[in-house]
Amino acid sequence: MDLIAAWEAGTGEERERLGPALETALAAEPTLAERYALAERLAELDAHRTAAAEHLAAILDEQTRGGAPEADVLETRVALAHAWRDPAAAEAVLAHAVRAAGPRHAVTAHARLRLAQAHERGGDFPAARHLLRRAIPDAVRGPGPDHRRTVGLRLALAEVYERDTIRYASLHRGALRSYRSLLGAQRQYHRAIESLERLFGPGAPLVLATLERLADLYERTGTLGAAIAQYEASLQWHEMRHGHDAPETRAARDTLARVYLRGRHPERAVPLFEPHHHDRPEGDPDEALDDLAEAHLAAGDEAAAQEVYERLLHYLAERDGPDAPETVRYLAEVAEAFDEAGAPSYAVTWHERVVAALSRAEPRDEEALTLARLHLAAARDSA
DSSP: OHHHHHHHHOOHHHHHHHHHHHHHHHHTOOOHHHHHHHHHHHTTSGGGHHHHHHHHHHHHHHHHHHTOOHHHHHHHHHHHHHHHTOHHHHHHHHHHHHHHHOTTSHHHHHHHHHHHHHHHHTTOHHHHHHHHHHHHHHHHHTTOTTSHHHHHHHHHHHHHHHHHHHHHHTSTTOHHHHHHHHHHHHHHHHHHHHHHHHHHOTTOHHHHHHHHHHHHHHHHTTOHHHHHHHHHHHHHHHHHHHOTTSHHHHHHHHHHHHHHHHTTOHHHHHHHHHHHHTTSOTTOOOTTHHHHHHHHHHTTOHHHHHHHHHHHHHHHHHHHOTTSHHHHHHHHHHHHHHHHTTOHHHHHHHHHHHHHHHHHOSSOOHHHHHHHHHHHHHHHHHO
16 A cells, blocks of 8 residues: 555654555455554554554454454554553553564564553563563564564664763763663664665665664764764665755755754855855855855854845844844854854954943833943954
């Protein structure tokens, strides 16, 4: 089914958008196997899980009355417990699956995944981590390393390790445990990506989303070199899949540019911002223009930064008015940016604009005006 294929290769947002289509397909009364495939995936979505539970309960009743294979019945029971978000039911069906099908069967992997997710929802991350670490070797030896249940287990464990990485990093003497968790998340993400590439191809949305999750983890833990490598790979695939100017490609390009700035590579960030933003119509707002100006400043090109800041000022003045509080706040932020960049000649111009705007304001804020004049005097002294 095309819907199932789209679900398997899609990202979280894409799967959310498939919810109504899954319900429509279920209403068309497909075969029992197709109904299960649709309802099991629908149960993943919080907004649709009640409808999924109704379909799964009906499927389970038909399977029980029709003498369906025990593995099929267990699969439906696992999915139904997940739709109910019922940890006790998930634990009971897991115990039954281990007894009836063995620890290496696909239904057991499914049951372990859903129970681990129940532990996560309840905040019991150690229990989830322990269960997932036991489940993955059995799933690899049973259904295989590229089976959807095995990949799901790996991604779930990577998320648990990711939470551990961030949590331990904030604790006293937690650096070693944070690093070990980072290595664990990295290992699971890499193996999941390898399997997903074999299943869907290297440019599939789910592969790119997983690459970006790994890159985001690297970025949040300050491992910028590894983050940059992952974001660069993601951008290349977005350009090949969606085209140079698609929204997905633009978002990937801006993300990479911001990471370049964090990694003190402004000369690499500017070319990513410039081609896109200079093609935009005059007066059209773009929040990333501020990042482009920052990149120019970091690269030592104050004149280029001045040009970008002027474009943003033109838009703000037209939208809010030249003396509006938002515009004055922007003038002060630009003046401060030039101060911090060691460009006092440009800073003076912006400080003068702040003073002029505050002088025209009614009622006049004398305290703010006095402070602005002090900043202007300091900038003139530096120039």
